[in-house]
Amino acid sequence: MKAVIQRVSKASVTIDKNKVADIKNGLLILIGIVDEDTQEDITWLSKKIVNLRIFNDENNVMNTSLLDSNGDAIVVSQFTLQASTKKGNRPSYIKAAKPEVAIPLYENFIFQVEKDLGKKIQTGQFGADMQVELLNDGPVTIIIDSKNKN
Template identity: 60%
Template sequence: MIAVIQRVSHASVTIDEKINGEIAIGYMVLLGITHADTQEDIEWLSKKIVGLRVFGDEDGKMNLDLNSVGGNILLISQFTLHASTKKGNRPSFLEAARPEIAIPLYKKMTAQLEFDLGKPIETGIFGADMKILLLNDGPVTIVIDSKNRI
């Protein structure tokens, strides 16, 4: 699993001209799922995301996590994170999980993030044409790959 985490002041996802999910301060997380991902990847990545200390403390140092600032999460499925551009100019998405694998893992990741954060999170809709609006705070953008833990 690959997660692109952006610290935001505001983020929302619109589907069919209707806001489906919206947060104020927190993380907008793009999640790429591959066919090799497991429950272990979900648990590890969720704890990593929730525990990230990238919010400024009283001295302006990145020392605070989501819970410390009352932050929220907007989780968006993003199969294009597994794009391969090795050949030609048209990306290949062979490493991205097919919907029958990815949808259950996406739902499990949503539940795990809610459990680890201790409150509901906002989401998009898997496979939908989504419009994402965000105000990146910092900017702070971090990429975490559950297959690259060392």
């Protein structure tokens, strides 16, 4: 499971001209899922993200987590994170999990983040054509792959 985490001062998701998610300070979390992902990946990744110390403390040092700062989050499924660009110029998405595998894992990830954060988060819609707007704060962008946790 791959995640791109962006610290934002605002972010939103729009589908068919309807805003379905809208936050101020927090994280925009893009998730790419593969068939081999498990609950272990979900649990590890969620805890890593909500405890990642990438928010400024009172001394303006990145030393505070999403959990500590009481920030909000938007989670968006993005199969293109699993693209392979080794051959040619057209990315291959063969590693990305099919919807019957990816949807339950995506939903479990959302549930786990809510549990670890202690509050409801906002989401995009799996498989939808979404417009994601954000104002990256910093900029701070972190990429985490649950397969590289050791």
